[in-house]
Amino acid sequence: MRFPTLLTTRALALVFIGLAACSDDDPASPPTVDPPLGLQVTATGSGSIRVAFNGRAADDSYTLERAEGSGTFASVTTINAPATDGVVTYDDTGLNVQTAYTYRVKATRGSASSSYSSEQATTTLPLGAFTRTVTGDITANTTWYRDTTYTISGFVHVANGATLTIESGTTIKGDFNTLGSSLFVLRGAKIMAIGTAAQPIVFTSSQAAGQRKPGDWGGLIIVGNAVINRTGVEVEIEGTNTAAGTTPGTNYRVLYSGGTTPTDNSGELRYVRVEYAGYAPSVNNELNSFSFAAVGSGTKLSYLQAMAGLDDSFEFWGGSVDATNLVSYEAGDDHFDMSEGFNGRLQYVIALQTARLTQRTGSGSPSSDPQGIENDGCEGAGCTNGRNTTPFTSPVVANFTLIGTNDVATSGSSGGVGMMLRRGTAGFYVNGLVSRWPRAAISLRDAETFARAATAITPDLATTDLAVRNVLIAESPLAFQTGTGQNAFDLATNGITQDAALTTALFTAFPATIGTTTTAAALDWSPAAGSPAATGGLATFTGKLATAAGTAVTATAYRGAAAPGGTKWWLGWTIYAQQ
Amino acid sequence: MNRFAFVFSLLLLPAPLLRAQEAAPAAPTGRIVGRILDAQSGQGIPQVTIQVVGTRLGALSGVDGRYTITRVPAGTVTLHVRLIGYGPKTVTGIMLDANKSTEQNITLDQATVTLAASVITADAARGSSAEALNAQKTATGIVSGITMEQISKSPDSDASQAAQRVSGVTVQRGGSLFVRGLGERYTTTQLNGTRVPSPEPEKRTVPLDLFPSSLLETITTAKTFTPDQQGDFSGAQVEIKTREFPAIRQYTLSTTAGYNAGATGSEVLTAFTAGGERLANVGDKRNLPSIIRSLGNFQGINLTQGDENLLINQFRNAWTPSAKTAAPNSSTSFSVGGNDPILGQRIGYLLSGTFSQSTDQRSGLVRALANRGDTPGSTVEQDRFEGESGSTSVIWGGLANFSTLIAGHSRLMFNNTYSRTADNDARREYGFFENEGFNARIDRQQYVERSVRSTQVAAEHQFGEAHRFDWALTSSGVSRDEPDRTEFVYVVEPGPGGSDVLRWHNSSNAGAVRTFSSLSEDNREGRLNYQLNFGALGRQHYIKAGALHRETQRDADTRAYAITAPSATNAIRELSPEELFDGRLTGANDSLLHIIPLAQGGSYVAKDRLSAGYLMAEIGLTDRLRLITGARFESDRLSVDATSTLGQPVGTENDWSDLLPSAALNVSLSEYQNLRLSVSRTLARPEYRELVPIKSRDVLNGDDLEGNPDLQRTRIDNVDLRWEWYPASGEVLSIGLFAKRFDQPIERVYRAAGASSRFIGFVNAESAENYGVELEARKGLAFMGRLFEPLSVFSNLTLMRSEIDLGSNQSAATNPKRRMVGQAPYVLNVGLAYASLSGNTSATILLNRVGDRIEAAGDLPLPDVVQQPRNVMDFSLRFPVLGSLSGRFDAKNMLDEPFKTVQGTVTREYWQAGRTFQFGLSWKN
Known part of the structure; x- marks a missing residue:
């Protein structure tokens, strides 16, 4: 049958010879012989x-x-x-x-x-050590021991109400060769990963040290049964649902919408580090180092570090979980991302970005708009009242230190803002330190966001849902971003100061150059003597801020993540490494 | 041609030639050919005696009622036709020129009580709209159609435009069809009786613009199912018949030149070419460089910076569309057809080819997303982009059809079609990108090449009056290639001095992207039908049985690559893309650029094997009442194996077996009135792409799209009722009612994923209902006086409603109860035709309007995306010039109303296509 068809084609093509004058833009390139x-x-x-x-x-x-x-x-x-x-x-x-x-x-x-x-x-490797590869789902109570190195291969879900207990000092590796390998803790299940400063629990890439890259594996995802503000639709964790059905160990659909229990308990994470996560199982859907989806306030989070993940370091979709002592060194996207009605409280928070990450080949790519904090109100299907959908995203973020790259070229084509507050988000952001964000320290974007502060340049803490108070800004050209849809609070009346001090002078130890040889020990976030961070804090909370903060957040006289002369809480269990 | 004829004649069986009786007068003679048809059933009647009155010449009709009488003395001829059981008929006034052929079809009425003889006069106009109406009148089911003559009278240049004239038909962007507003999912297309594979990855559609109108004989739309049709008939079936040969050898050559009011002579955005675009045949010139292809998804290896530089240099350095002056549109087509003896066997042939090229421009393009407003139900605009696009299109194709009668009892056909199109599009847009908060410029270049081929051997055999066989073997295929699409995104930033500066969106994997897609599909189909006629004369019955087997394989592959430079300085970002990628940044010591394979894509292979058989009967219950009933069994095995660019392979396999009963009752109320009632069950199976659970970007509208391997086929129960009245030749009035119930219809819906990603998925809804009414009228205006005799008006109107019930399927983020996607509440066509009494000059003016319909169901709480109604008016004029030369003038899209889709208060899409004017000459011999 093909024979006459071809003949027909040619016969017909002949008719049109002469109609085909060619003047094309460039000729084909010659073939090349290349090394492997x-x-x-x-x-x-x-x-x-x-x-x-x-x-x-x-x-x-x-x-x-x-x-x-x-x-x-x-x-x-x-x-x-x-x-x-x-x-x-x-x-x-x-x-x-x-x-x-x-x-x-x-x-x-x-x-x-x-x-x-x-x-x-x-x-080549040294002799000895136990190893275990984990595949499939974990559906019965399980303990992981510190004498064994666990390799998560595939999409491992703690499901069926099981509790996964991890001993302090345990190392868990995400399998580089099984694309997107991740650990999910599903609704009803719990993770009890309680490390110590001396023996943190480490999630990292299965690649050899020195060859690890952002996006080597997926990440740690915890799903709870607390409330999100998208209703009437099913919402899935971005990056899941690349596999049909519910076969254990595959990347099946994981939903987090429809929860009704703000006090839900997903367990506890303490002294846990997640490194080189962020693989993208589907288009533009990189997984985060730590993902908290509708996680309830019964869950305890403290002393957590994300290092060189390809997407966000800490992402909170709705939920009410509180967290303290969070460290994010180098992120592919945002260090802290809160949305969909998240109303937990974060205190003592550090973000440090010095460069654009180079990801594992084929795993996705760093975001073009990385920020320190990126908070959204409601976005996507199920936002009944658009950006005015309640409950608002209204976290309390206190004592944060957010350090950017100080360079537009390494901040993404459109990122580089210390705190991006947009799409109707609310919340209280107090006693922070924002430095080296080349586009602006703060972006108060969209009318709906400004409306959370009653469209006042000095929000009244007694009545408004959004306020930025007592923030120290250094080495940033703009305190508030300008342009389409942008708004600004008054600096003086909100205790926001733009200080001339260099970032290196703000802290006890902050190297002039941070690079491949920098270690965590070189970073001491305590205010240097005479640092403006040592003072200027909002020492008394009032109004809605006091209500929201409750006993979870303490008012301080200083700004930033570390008290002058206080505990160096990040020491010992955090690491710093560029690649 | 001789080669074809030779190949073809080898297929012929040596058969004794049962020739008509022949005399040998010395006077000049001609030839009369035609068909004898049953007036009630529309079927050809064999064994009818045809006599040329006043001579001893005559013939017996053969298969399908065909006859030929040769060497008839030229002049005015009278034919007498008779067969027991039918009223005899005499046709007078047939004009026969010396050495020419003339065609005369004759219908016979079944004898009832008396054998009343009738005498009619040969109609001056043959092969006219009256013929289409006749087919409509006598068909078993409910059909609507338009004929070659109507197509050539209209300004339509391709089948998609022509099809809009068919009752109840809606033509979609891209040329695919909706019948009764049901959506392309429920409309199938056949070419000469065989399914045409779809070149669009996720849609069941044949872009009809592949078929130049000059190659078409008829386009008919069947709206009711009979068991001899394929089960996934769904809602309607469009049947394209390519032209048969004329009775006498005829050459036509026509050319047109056109003017597009927006484009011709203006500067139009033009995409790059690599060679071959002008013939829609770029071959491998735009292919993905083999060294990049060899790397697969880049996994399991470790590319060094040097490797990456080497790869980046492989891409053609073409990113920015240029502005070029658009040439006028033009088209050329030729055909030769005839009926000549070859090796002693008379073989009919039609060879035809066509080539056309056009340039379009769309200015004032607007697209935007809608976002939820602050109050419930309100919408606000987001990500509004404005821009322009330019497109150069080429269509060429041809057909080579051969046919012969063997011994009067068999007809053998060999049909070939081939068609290719290319669209080279360039688009530039400016707008604000909300998610990342910057002003952007986007340059895009997209080249799409499609082909459709079909080769068929078919035959019909008539044994006596009782037995009729037909069979066909068909090989067909489609391809859709989209090699080397480019996208380049600029960030528009305020520069020094206050003026805007264009900087590359260097850190995004959408900043500079090359995409390579290909799809090919091959089909092999064999079918066999047998029909047994029996029963008393005048009340004939028949039983029909048949089988069909079809195997299909599709291979599709998409790969996309992004180039990024995460740490580029502003100085570098301000370079043009052609500077960025000219090698200056990919030297031995450079480590700036990176290449990333994007997850948007992958490959899949679909294999589909369908086996079907049916048994049906048409029973004349009384003289006026006919029952057509039967059932079809179909067994389909469909497997799809997919691998996303970065993910694991996924497979799905389905075995679907279905019994599809149907029954129809045709009541002949009078000679000119019919009433038809039909009840049937049909199917709609998921498209292959819809079963592929990998995410990719929709090639048509930019949304991410993901299939669902759990999809099930849809079962549809149909009820149709229609009353028709044919008051005079060429006139009709009909009213139809229809209702359908869908079990598990497949809906294209938004799925709710994370915050920023919307994507389109597919789910089985619980059920849907659709019902409506169709009106069709065609009327000559002669009754208004002699002045109005050349004029006729025609109109068809469909009104319909539908409701979908998604049921408990919460995967969808859309309203669970609403109209079905793609359903229009009304479709209206109105036209006025003029045909001069001499038949030489004709003119038509046509108005088409389609009601607002859901293009995509909105993701909650957003309202649905609705395509707005739009009036389209076209005018065409045909007039004699000199001798056998005739002229034509066409004006298309005279109102130039905008194409517009809205979501709530937001305009999602807006553009104007521009008016086109075309002047042409045709020569016919």
Whole structure:
């Protein structure tokens, strides 16, 4: 049947020859022969390294070469090209324990060879240690012990009312090779992850240290039964629902709408660190380091750090959970993101951004509008009254220290605001320190947001739902962003001061250059002697602020996340690393 | 052509030629061909004696009632036709020229009480709208149609425009059809009796603009199901028949030149070309560079900066549309058709080809999203973008159809069609992007190439009066390629000195994107039908049985890549894209640019195997009452295997078996009035893409879209009632009522995901109901006086209501009770036609209006997105020029009313297409 069709096609095409004068914009580019791309080496044991690179069917074979330590390269093996384009792996075994090896590879096609690929190095693992890979869902009470390294492979859900208890000092790895590997704690289930400053619980990438990147794995997601302000529709966790059905261990749909219990209890997280999370299982839907969806106030959150996640560090969709002592070092998107009627209270909060992150290839990408805090009122389906939908997003955020990159070029094409308050959000933001945000320290965006403050440049704490009080602003060109839809509070009457002091002078220790060699020990967030952060706080809460703060938040005479001469609460359990 | 004829003649069976009796007069002679039809059933009648009065010439009709009488003396001829059981008929006044053929179809009425002979005069106009009405009058089910003559009289250049003239039909953007406002899901399209695969990934549609109107014989729309039709008939079936050959050899050549009031001669935004776009055949010139393709989804490997630079350099450095002066629109088409003896066998043929190109511009484009207002039920505008677009389109195609009669009892056909289109679009927009709070400029270039092919061998066999077989083997395919789409986003920022500066949206994975999509689908189908006629003469019955098997495979693939530069300085961001990607930033020591494979895409393979069989009977209960009843069984196995760019593979497999009964009662109230009642069950199966649970961007409107592998097929119960009156030749008045109940209809809905992501999903609603009334009228104005004799008016109007009940399916974020998506409350066509008494000059003016309909159900609490009604008026004129040369003038979209969709108070989309004027010449021999 094809034969006459082709003939027909050609016969007809002939008719139109002559109608087809060509004057096209550019000719096709010539074909190129290239070295193998994407060489990757991973230590898989004390005597083995897995080598992977991209193979092409058009090649004949590849020559793999290895050098031990600083030695010279020698051929290891010749690997045939794959039948179809795709990843070629080779397990190099019989290697020495804890020894560095460097690899390179070249392609052969007929009599021609390519140049060498890039060189990649890794070190074989030490002897010993327990490991366990966790797949499927956890549906019965389970304890994870500190003598074992757990690898979460796939979308692991704590479900069916089970409690997952994690001993202090336990390391949990998200499997790099199973895309999007994440730990979900579903409604009714609990996580009891109580570490100590000396023995924090660490969630990180399964890649070897030094090769970890933002987006290596998914993240930690907790879903509760508290209230969100989107009603009448089912709302799912962004990034879930890439798998149909409810097969355990797959990325099935996880809903968090419809909860009715503000005091719901999802367990406790204390001294927990989440590193290199943020994989995007679907378009533009990166997972966050910590996701709290409709989590109730029975849940306890304290001493949590997110490090180099590809999306937000801490995201709260609705719910009423309180949290203290939160640290976010380097984020792909926002450090703190609250929306959908979240009304918990956060105190002692640190965010530090110094650079744009470079993500794991193919995992999504850093946001083009990263901010320190990004709070939304209501957005999306189910916002019955649009941005005026109640309950409002109305957190109390107290004693926050938000440090940006001080550089537009590393703040995303449209980000770089310390506190983005928009789309009708309410809340009280007091005793903070906002520095180095190149677009503005604060954005009070949209009429509905301003309406939360009764459209007053000095909101009355007795009557309004939104106020920004006693905030120290440094190294930011604008206190309040200007432009379409932007509003501003009066600085003086709200205790907001724009200080000339450099960020480096505000704290006891803040390196002039923060880079790949910086460690957490180099950062001391206590106010330096004479720092304007040591004073200027709102020491007494009144009106709606006092009601909202209750006993969960303490009024302080200082601004920022650390008291002058107080406990260095971040010390010991947080880390800082660029990649 | 000879080659085809040769190949074709090899297929012929050596058959004894049962020729008509022939005389050998010396005088000049001609040929008469035609069909003898049953006036009641519309079916061809074999074994009818046809005699040329006053001579010994004559013939017996063969398969399908066809006959040929050769060597008839030229002049005015009278035919006498007779068959026992039918009233004899004499046709006078047939004009036969020497060495020419003339076509004469004759209907016979079944004899009732008396055998009254009738005499009629050959009508001057043949193959006219009267013929379409005749087909409508005699059809078993409820059909509406338009013929070649109507198409050529209208300004329509392709099938989609022509189809709007059919009663109850709504033509969608993109050329797909809605019948009775039911949506393309419930409308199927057949070409010469065989299903045409859809080139759109997630829609069941055949863009009819692939079929130039000059290749069409008829477009008919069947609205009631009979068991010999395919079960996923759903609501309606559009049947496109390509032209058969004329009785005498005829050449036509026509060309047109057109003027688009908005585009021609103006500067129009123009997308880049790589070569081949002008023939809709770019081949591999725009393909994804193989080294990038070889990397798959970039997973499991570790690209170095050098690797990334190398990859980025592979893309064609073309991002910014240019402004070029638009050329006038033009089209050329030719055809040759005839009926010649080849190797002793008379073979009919039609070869035809057409090529047209046009440039359109849309200025004043507006698109915006709606957001919830501060008070319940209110809407506010968000993300409003304004801009312009330019589009260059090419359509070419042709057909090669051959047919022959063997021994009077068999007819063998070999039909080929092929058609290709290309649309090269460029679009530029400015607007405010709320989510990230900046002013943006977006440049986009999109090239889409589509093809449809079909090759068919078919035959009809008549054995005596009782047995009739027909069969067909068809291979068909479609493709839709969208290679190398580009998107580039600028942030418009206040620069030094107060003027705006354009800076690349460098840190977003939407800032610079290249997308490569392809889809191809192949179908193989075989079908066989047998019909047994029996019963007393004058009250014939028949039983019909048949089977069909079809196998379909579709392969679709989409890959998208973003280039970002997260740490670019403002100086770099201010470079043009062509500067950014000319290699200056991808040198050996550069580490600025990154390439990211986007998750929006993936691939899927769908395999569909359908086996069906049916048994039906048409029984003449009385002279005036006919019952058509039967059932069809269909078994369908559909499997879809999908892999998203970054996710795991997902598969789904469904086995659906259904029994589809139907019954219809046709009452012939009088010779000119029919009443029809029909009850049936039909199906609608999910589209392949709808079963694919991976998220991708909708290629049509930019929303993310995700399939649902749990979808089930829809079962539809239909009831139709229609009264028709044919007061005179070419005139009709009909009223139809219809009601449908849908069990588990598939609805395209918004799904509620996280805060910022809206996406379209598919769910089975619980049920839906649809009912309405159709009116059709066509009337000559001769009764108003001789002056009005050349004029006729026609109109069709459909009024309908529907309600969907989503039931407990809470996956949808839309109102659970509302109209069905895509349903229009009314469709109106009104026209006035003029045909000069000499038949040489004709003119038509047409007005079309479609009621407001839901384009997308709004995500709660937003109201639905509604496409506004729009009046479209077209005018066409055909006039003689000189000899066999005729002229045409067409004015399209004369009112230029805007296309507008609204959501609450927000205008979601707005544009004007512009008026077009076209002048053409046709030569016919």
